[in-house]
Amino acid sequence: MTDMPEPLAGEAALLRVFVDPAHGDRGGNPVPLVLDATGLSADAMRELAAHHGHESSFVLPPDNPATHDWRLRFFVPGHEMEMCGHAAVGTLWALRQWGRWTTPQARVQTLSGSVDVSWDDARGWAWVSQPAVTIEALADDQRDAIARALNIDPALPGLHVVNASTSRVKTLVRVPDAAALDAIVPDFSAIEALCEAIGSTGLYPYAVEAGGATARQFPKKSGYPEDAATGIAAAALWGYLHAQGDLPATSNADAPFTVRQGVAMGAPSAIRIRARSDAPGCWLSGDVRWLRQA
Numbered sequence: 001m002t003d004m005p006e007p008l009a010g011e012a013a014l015l016r017v018f019v020d021p022a023h024g025d026r027g028g029n030p031v032p033l034v035l036d037a038t039g040l041s042a043d044a045m046r047e048l049a050a051h052h053g054h055e056s057s058f059v060l061p062p063d064n065p066a067t068h069d070w071r072l073r074f075f076v077p078g079h080e081m082e083m084c085g086h087a088a089v090g091t092l093w094a095l096r097q098w099g100r101w102t103t104p105q106a107r108v109q110t111l112s113g114s115v116d117v118s119w120d121d122a123r124g125w126a127w128v129s130q131p132a133v134t135i136e137a138l139a140d141d142q143r144d145a146i147a148r149a150l151n152i153d154p155a156l157p158g159l160h161v162v163n164a165s166t167s168r169v170k171t172l173v174r175v176p177d178a179a180a181l182d183a184i185v186p187d188f189s190a191i192e193a194l195c196e197a198i199g200s201t202g203l204y205p206y207a208v209e210a211g212g213a214t215a216r217q218f219p220k221k222s223g224y225p226e227d228a229a230t231g232i233a234a235a236a237l238w239g240y241l242h243a244q245g246d247l248p249a250t251s252n253a254d255a256p257f258t259v260r261q262g263v264a265m266g267a268p269s270a271i272r273i274r275a276r277s278d279a280p281g282c283w284l285s286g287d288v289r290w291l292r293q294a
């Protein structure tokens with residue numbers, strides 16, 4: 001439970017999701033959360049997201065209360081999204097803090113389909129499900145175009161690109177190490193057209209490290225140039241590495257695979273992922289903090 005009061009209908013509470021405890025309470029990805037969005041139109045939801053400048057989450061009654069506990073809608077400043085990993089994790093965590101969710105498991109309705117949720121009492125985390133990954137190979141000329149958009153050498157050792165998706169297609173761009181990742185200065189004017197051409201919603205360069213990976217996210221068209229923590233992309237990365245047999249041996253239920261993101265932005269974040277034992281796919285979670293009341 002929490003001493004943070006519930007927001008009034010149509011008003012937002014602010015969270016920071018995927019905070020990295022190694023960096024104290026700073027970092028994470030902000031989420032404006034509207035607990036009762038029943039009176040808001042889609043335009044009003046998008047305008048709220050634009051006002052705050054972040055992915056925003058809106059809680060609504062489900063279409064069928066017999067099969068789902070809530071319906072969640074997600075907006076960025078420019079449009080509605082089918083699914084938003086960090087906003088879903090933050091929303092379920094907040095529902096737990098407010099006593100709105102008290103069972104061990106829940107199921108929520110999203111535009112991308114049903115999402116299972118499990119509460120981790122020991123960690124104080126809400127684990128959100130993602131389905132099995134789908135993978136699409138990219139051609140050499142597409143790799144070269146991606147390298148140009150990221151202002152990196154197409155001949156960079158270890159450079160590899162692939163489209164992968166659990167909820168939205170992300171282009172995974174493997175670079176040799178964290179130094180190469182931090183040095184990326186994209187041509188932001190080229191990213192939208194490139195993503196449109198390759199069927200992606202964002203470029204996700206990453207480097208594998210002990211116990212996980214470091215990554216950055218450059219979205220196709222969200223109203224901001226870089227994302228501090230992208231749960232959907234991290235889940236796609238985990239799924240791809242899992243399919244390739246390339247996950248670190250230390251990644252398991254007791255020590256989840258960790259994707260660290262946002263460091264280059266000064267917003268260090270840590271996204272936690274582990275395999276599902278009851279279904280294909282993975283669980284996605286991490287630390288959440290209140291930011292302030294809007």
